[in-house]
Amino acid sequence: xxxxxxxxxxxxxTAAALxxxxxAQAQQARELNFGIISTESSxxxxxxxxxxxxxxxxxxxxxxxxxxxxxxxxxxxAMRFNKVQVGWFGNKSAMEAVDRAQGEVFARMxxxxxxxxxxxxxxxxxxxxxxxLQDVLKxxxxxxxxxxxxxxTSGSLVPGYYAFQLNGVDPTRDFKRTVRANHETNILxxxxxxxxAAVVASDAMERMKLKMPEKHAxxxxxxxxxxxxxxxLVMRGDVDPAxxxxxxxxxxxxxxxxxxxxxxxxxxVSGFQASDNSQLLPIRQLELVxxxxxxxxxxxxxxxxxxxxxxxxxxxxAELGRQTASAR
Numbered sequence: 001x002x003x004x005x006x007x008x009x010x011x012x013x014t015a016a017a018l019x020x021x022x023x024a025q026a027q028q029a030r031e032l033n034f035g036i037i038s039t040e041s042s043x044x045x046x047x048x049x050x051x052x053x054x055x056x057x058x059x060x061x062x063x064x065x066x067x068x069x070x071x072x073x074x075x076x077x078a079m080r081f082n083k084v085q086v087g088w089f090g091n092k093s094a095m096e097a098v099d100r101a102q103g104e105v106f107a108r109m110x111x112x113x114x115x116x117x118x119x120x121x122x123x124x125x126x127x128x129x130x131x132x133l134q135d136v137l138k139x140x141x142x143x144x145x146x147x148x149x150x151x152x153t154s155g156s157l158v159p160g161y162y163a164f165q166l167n168g169v170d171p172t173r174d175f176k177r178t179v180r181a182n183h184e185t186n187i188l189x190x191x192x193x194x195x196x197a198a199v200v201a202s203d204a205m206e207r208m209k210l211k212m213p214e215k216h217a218x219x220x221x222x223x224x225x226x227x228x229x230x231x232x233l234v235m236r237g238d239v240d241p242a243x244x245x246x247x248x249x250x251x252x253x254x255x256x257x258x259x260x261x262x263x264x265x266x267x268x269v270s271g272f273q274a275s276d277n278s279q280l281l282p283i284r285q286l287e288l289v290x291x292x293x294x295x296x297x298x299x300x301x302x303x304x305x306x307x308x309x310x311x312x313x314x315x316x317x318a319e320l321g322r323q324t325a326s327a328r
Contacts, residue, residue, distance in 0.1 A: 031063040032243070035075040035087025038149070039204060040184035042068045044211075048266045049088070055254070055263070060246040072151035076101055079236060086235040086247060091283045092153040094232045098277055106244070107233040107251045108275040111203070112268060116230045119202040120154035122163065122223035123190055128197075133223040136197050137167055145175040146186040146198030153283065154201040155183060158225045161290050163199070184208070191215045197222070203231075206268045229279045233272065248274065278327035285320050288313055 034053055036045050046066065053064045067084050069075050072093045078084035080101035089097055097103030110116055124130045136143065148155015164171045172178050181189070183204035189195045202224070209216040235247060255264045255271035264270060292313045295306060 030061070031065070032086055032239075033065050033067045033078070033084045035067045035069070035078055035084035035089075037072050037075050037087070037089055037093055038068065038070060038182050039090075039152075039201065040182055040207070044184065051263045052254070052267075055260070056247075056250055059250050060243075062243065062246065072149045076151065079103060079234070082236065084236075085239055086233065088231060089234050090151070090153040090231055091229055091280055092157045092287075093151040094234050095280045095283055095287075096151060097234050098280065102237045103234040104237050105232040105234050105275050105277050105279060106248050107272045108279060109230040109232075109267075109269040110271045110273055111230060112206075112265075112270050114270065116273065117227040118154070118230060119228060120158040120162075120199055120225035121202050121205060121221045122159065122197055122199050123187065123205070123219050124197045124222055125190055125193055126218050126220050128220065130197060130222055133163055133167075136222065137169055140169065140175045143175050143196040144177045144179070144194070145171060146189060146195045147171060147178060147180045148183060148186065148199060148201075149180060152183075152201075153228055154225070155186070155199055156180075157283065157286060157290075158228055159199040159223075161286055162225050163223055165290055165293055187219070188215065191218045203268050210266075210268065229282065230269075232275055232279060278323070281320055281324045281327065285317065285324070288317050288320065292317070 036049055045068065049066060053066055056062065057064045067075065067078055067087070069078060072090070075084060075087055075089070076093055076096045079087065079097050094103065094105055098105065108116060111118065122133065122136065130136050130139065150156050160171065179195070183200040186195065186198035186200050187204065187208050190198050205216065233251060235244060251272040252274050255261055261270070292310065295301065295309045295313065298306065
């Protein structure tokens with residue numbers, strides 16, 4: 001074999017080796033894992049989300065796989081390590097994905113009535129003697145109570161502030177027993193009288209009414225929060241720009257015909273609208289207000305250290321206020 005042929009062969013092998021990573025990257029760009037937060041059992045979530053993801057595949061040519069985790073943090077971490085490129089989040093978990101996992105909000109759900117918000121609700125069994133939030137707070141030392149995932153907006157963040165912190169109550173310590181679970185589990189546990197009360201999302205209650213009306217009929221709502229922005233869809237910032245456009249166009253345009261509307265009805269939404277990270281500003285403000293109140297109430301903190309922390313929080317709140325005003 002002459003030297004010229006040997007050199008040509010070496011160059012050909014080298015070129016092929018270099019092409020493999022490029023081909024792999026191109027293939028990876030056509031595959032997406034879609035993360036789904038654990039508001040219900042995986043079986044229920046699959047039955048409601050898979051028809052949407054199948055339509056996404058057909059419309060875009062992308063290979064889309066559903067990704068489930070036992071808790072919200074699992075989906076956040078999956079996006080952080082690029083095991084998930086796009087997904088459905090709550091506002092609190094979306095904020096974590098934006099801050100820790102290169103996430104970008106690109107759409108949000110539209111409610112069946114056309115609204116773009118939902119509520120945290122505290123529920124009891126219909127036969128419970130508890131009739132309102134004050135009844136629950138007064139009897140808390142005798143009650144078994146259900147909270148949501150720590151990264152749940154409606155199951156943890158919003159009730160943690162509006163129902164508990166404003167009333168000087170720590171829900172993790174002040175009840176007889178406190179457990180954390182997804183919305184579906186909390187609803188069913190109250191139905192079965194294993195919990196005296198629990199906080200859940202209003203749209204989870206609507207799904208229960210749709211799927212198990214007889215169980216929904218056994219419940220009463222004793223407290224409702226201020227309006228929460230509808231759940232966002234989030235994608236990683238490093239997703240290919242062409243794929244980003246495909247995702248935005250698909251979701252914003254989805255739910256126009258009768259078949260798609262029927263699919264979305266199982267999710268108890270009517271469609272999606274374009275959104276961005278600005279929808280998380282009220283959630284960021286709420287987190288900081290909660291943090292400020294904790295610092296203010298901390299009697300073990302030295303006065304100068306407390307003043308320093310409060311000044312920093314106030315500066316961040318002022319900046320969020322300016323961002324909120326400019327986003328309107």
